Amino acid sequence: MAAEPAPEPARKGWLDRLKSGLRKTGSSIATVFTGTRIDDALYEELEDALLMADTGVKATQWLLTDLKRRVKEAKATEPAAVKGLLAEALTELLRPLEKPLVIGEHQPTVIMVAGVNGAGKTTSIGKLTRHLAQHDQKVLLAAADTFRAAAREQLGVWADRNTVEIVSQEGGDPAAVSFDAVTAGKARGKDVVLVDTAGRLPTQLHLMEELKKIRRVVTKADATAPHEVLLVIDGNTGQNALAQVRAFDDALQLTGLIVTKLDGTAKGGVLAAIAQERPIPVYFIGVGEKLEDLETFNAREFAQALLG
Ligand SMILES: Nc1nc2c(ncn2[C@@H]2O[C@H](COP(=O)(O)OP(=O)(O)OP(=O)(O)O)[C@@H](O)[C@H]2O)c(=O)[nH]1
Numbered sequence: 556m557a558a559e560p561a562p563e564p565a566r567k568g569w570l571d572r573l574k575s576g577l578r579k580t581g582s583s584i585a586t587v588f589t590g591t592r593i594d595d596a597l598y599e600e601l602e603d604a605l606l607m608a609d610t611g612v613k614a615t616q617w618l619l620t621d622l623k624r625r626v627k628e629a630k631a632t633e634p635a636a637v638k639g640l641l642a643e644a645l646t647e648l649l650r651p652l653e654k655p656l657v658i659g660e661h662q663p664t665v666i667m668v669a670g671v672n673g674a675g676k677t678t679s680i681g682k683l684t685r686h687l688a689q690h691d692q693k694v695l696l697a698a699a700d701t702f703r704a705a706a707r708e709q710l711g712v713w714a715d716r717n718t719v720e721i722v723s724q725e726g727g728d729p730a731a732v733s734f735d736a737v738t739a740g741k742a743r744g745k746d747v748v749l750v751d752t753a754g755r756l757p758t759q760l761h762l763m764e765e766l767k768k769i770r771r772v773v774t775k776a777d778a779t780a781p782h783e784v785l786l787v788i789d790g791n792t793g794q795n796a797l798a799q800v801r802a803f804d805d806a807l808q809l810t811g812l813i814v815t816k817l818d819g820t821a822k823g824g825v826l827a828a829i830a831q832e833r834p835i836p837v838y839f840i841g842v843g844e845k846l847e848d849l850e851t852f853n854a855r856e857f858a859q860a861l862l863g
């Protein structure tokens with residue numbers, strides 16, 4: 556295994572939280588390797604543990620095949636060595652998800668944020684705003700969740716906390732608010748416009764149409780926008796997360812994901828399933844409710860946290 560530099564202190568604190576969030580998954584996968592022999596029973600137990608961790612049938616099979624090849628190549632004889640090889644296999648599978656969000660190629664960079672109800676869209680936008688402000692980016696928020704007054708207020712609170720401007724309109728049309736925000740972002744020289752949308756299920760077709768409309772109308776305000784279309788996924792959703800990724804990607808052509816609530820009871824394996832079926836970059840992961848609880852995704856760190 557290649558030597559990696561030790562993580563810096565702030566990042567380590569966050570890693571600990573990710574690890575404790577994924578502890579249950581980690582310990583059930585780790586017990587697979589406590590025996591003394593590499594045999595069919597070990598692989599069967601591992602298969603069960605991976606499936607229990609939301610890895611899904613396809614990604615689990617892929618990992619097992621890849622792992623067996625690695626074990627053969629390395630001529631491994633100890634279960635502990637197999638665990639190390641699994642970490643390698645998982646890291647490689649997750650690697651395509653590791654990609655930074657690039658800001659600065661457009662002025663402003665327009666980022667549209669979508670997802671099911673309660674996934675953590677608005678909270679993630681608040682955290683992302685802070686992250687961007689720390690990198691000296693001027694941010695404008697668009698409250699395109701116009702259905703509920705509470706939703707506008709919630710985004711307003713995040714705007715105040717971050718002291719950034721917000722475009723909002725009582726009971727307005729979400730696409731119109733988004734159009735205004737992109738236009739204002741251009742006029743006011745903002746670096747980033749973040750568009751918050753209302754939660755919806757992919758099965759609510761009229762609401763999915765509304766999202767597509769927001770996307771189209773944003774393009775009318777700026778022919779190159781939206782530059783990023785992000786899906787926020789609750790890490791606790793299990794295999795349904797994969798269905799969400801497929802449906803929102805088909806409707807909106809996603810450019811990135813934010814996976815939230817990995818500090819709780821999430822099992823984490825679903826990222827392997829996503830990597831295998833729709834490898835859309837995971838720009839950030841959420842590990843708590845506070846402003847600073849947003850981190851970039853690192854395949855090796857995540858694989859290690861997942862394996863305990
Ligand atoms: N523990 C934890 N809680 C989170 C995280 N991200 C969001 N939450 C919580 O999840 C709940 C829903 O978050 P919101 O940001 O309102 O979700 P939303 O997707 O905007 O919801 P709607 O707009 O109603 O669809 C809130 O209680 C957040 O504090 C996270 O990373 N970890």
Ligand SMILES: [Mg+2]
Nearest residue numbers: 676677700706
């Ligand atoms: Mg919201």
